[in-house]
Amino acid sequence: MKAFILRSYGSPDVLDLTDVDIPVPGEDEVLVRVRATSVNPYDWHNMRGEPYIARLMGGGLGLRDPKLEILGADMAGQVEAVGRNVTGFRPGDEVFAVLKQGGFAEYVCVREDELAPKPKSLSFEQAAAVPMAANTALLGLRDEGRIQPGQKVLVNGASGGVGTFAVQIARAFGAEVTGVCSTRNVDLVRSIGAKEVVDYTQEDFTRNGRRYDLLLDIAGSRPAWACRRALTPGGTHVVVGGPAGRWLQPVGHVFSVLAMSPFVSQRAAMADAVRCTENKRNLLTLTELIEAGKITPVIDRRYPFEEIPAAIGYLEEGHAPGKVVIAV
Missing domain, CATH: 3.90.180.10 (Medium-chain alcohol dehydrogenases, catalytic domain)
Incomplete structure (x- = not known):
């Protein structure tokens, strides 16, 4: 599969689009074919390793080199395969999730207890705008x-x-x-x-x-x-x-x-969504609001997967109204 790999801190140019092995789901994991993702400030902070003080605070930033290899906190896609302990999903199901990493790739493994059914009224791109x-x-x-x-x-x-x-x-x-x-x-x-x-x-x-x-x-x-x-x-x-x-x-x-x-x-x-342990429950609540017509994603721009660095660069400018999404 293709994925954007982060090997060192820097500008969007450091993201390297390369071929890597498709991950194998563990017993409690689901392999998802990513159909859409979106970019967040979380991504470019991890990409640049900034602010520098955050490197001393633990969490996602490494002191000298990135801890996260594949960025991307938002994901919407279709289940490709499931681990043997997974009971709530099956291949073909449409899902979405908040990830610690992995959205900037064609496939990602997600724990079953972190994955939620995609809102039926939303496209994959719209759904990918929601999670984080x-x-x-x-x-x-x-x-x-x-x-x-x-x-x-x-x-x-x-x-x-x-x-x-x-x-x-x-x-x-x-x-x-x-x-x-x-x-x-x-x-x-x-x-x-x-x-x-x-x-x-x-x-x-x-x-x-x-x-x-x-x-x-x-x-x-x-x-x-x-x-x-x-x-x-x-x-x-x-x-x-x-x-x-x-x-x-x-x-x-x-x-x-x-x-x-x-x-x-x-x-x-x-409010810290990165350390939240109730992401699935929250996504289910958000889905209820979406299906009731009370909230809908506001999307500013759409980019193809190959242009994720350009999408991050645009978001870094700080003027995007709504979300910037990626079709994978």
Whole structure:
């Protein structure tokens, strides 16, 4: 099979498209023929080994060389073969999953307990847009944000991959949603369910006097202390990411939000889909929302498999509205 191999940190050019053996599923694994994947900031952070401080923190980044050989956290495809202990899937089933690695290949092995049936109403490309981004939004709003019907929710970074799902999920949970984005994406964010939209090129959401019960902070564009002004006294600040940087960011922004929490009345929390152990359960919840017509993937661009490096380069620019998907 063909796969993009990451042998050293660097720009998208370091990804090497090569032939490797098709993996053999273990007893509890399913071999999936990948039909579509998508790119996430998770991929290019691992590709570049940035921020450098993350190399000292364990997890996915190696100190000198990458720990992950084949990137790609999102996958939608068809079951090719199953291990002898697998009972829930059979060849031909259409599935999707959040992966630690392996999506940038023609085949991947996935544990049965991490795999979910693909939403019937979505194409493979649409389904591949869902796993990491929508899971992150769900974790941030439901699990960490403890969202409740009738609350006022602000999504900072509402036009990106996570943000477009967050706006829709928050509305599905009965919240009144305000999205923060640039001028060119105002109509998009309003069209997916935001009651109000703040154009950050014209207005600072931390200084306009409005208060929210929950701030899902994807963009990390304002300091933690400034974000407090946008929250009610008992509000919750859930941080997802922050501005990119070679040395410290977005880790620095996340730590600053969490470090302030013990000293103020507002709660602070972090949404981390990479370390989530309930991905299958979350994908099933998202499928229910998708099939009910409450959320739908917003796709900006589509690339062929051979152009994954170009897709990552485009995503790194930071202006993609919605998701960038790959047909395999």
